[in-house]
Amino acid sequence: MAWVALIVAGAFETFGVAMMNQYSVSRNWKPLVFLVLGFCISLFLLDYSMNTISMGTAYAIWTGIGVVGGTIVGMLFYGESKEWKRILCIFIILCASIGLKIVS
Structure with a gap:
């Protein structure tokens, strides 16, 4: 259950970042309001997941989901570059996150 909570926490972090961009526009x-709500839910679920998952692994996965999610949202909805180098870096972050899960 902690891993599900951590993934959902990362999704809410991505949502919060998207709302941050929307608010700046x-x-x-x-x-x-959605920005604050998204980050509050995200941090609550991160805290919950850290009861089972080690801090370093949980934080790395959480930030990885946020980085990848924020980049993908930026590409899809805000016209950010879809250059292959950016996509390769997202892939590397995903592989590192999966590797942390495997060794934890």
Whole structure:
């Protein structure tokens, strides 16, 4: 269950980052509320998962999901570069995250 919570925490981190970008564009209160809510849920689930998963592994996976998710959201919704070098780096981060899961 801790691994599921950690993956969902990473997804909420990605959501929070997307709302941060949306807030910087619109300066509307709704993205700000979703930003705070997304990060609060993310941190709560990260804390929960760290009861079972070691801190270093949990934090690395959480940040990895956030980095990959934020980059993909930026590419799909905000017109960021889809250059092959960026995609290769995302792949490397994913492989490292999977490796941490395997050795933990």
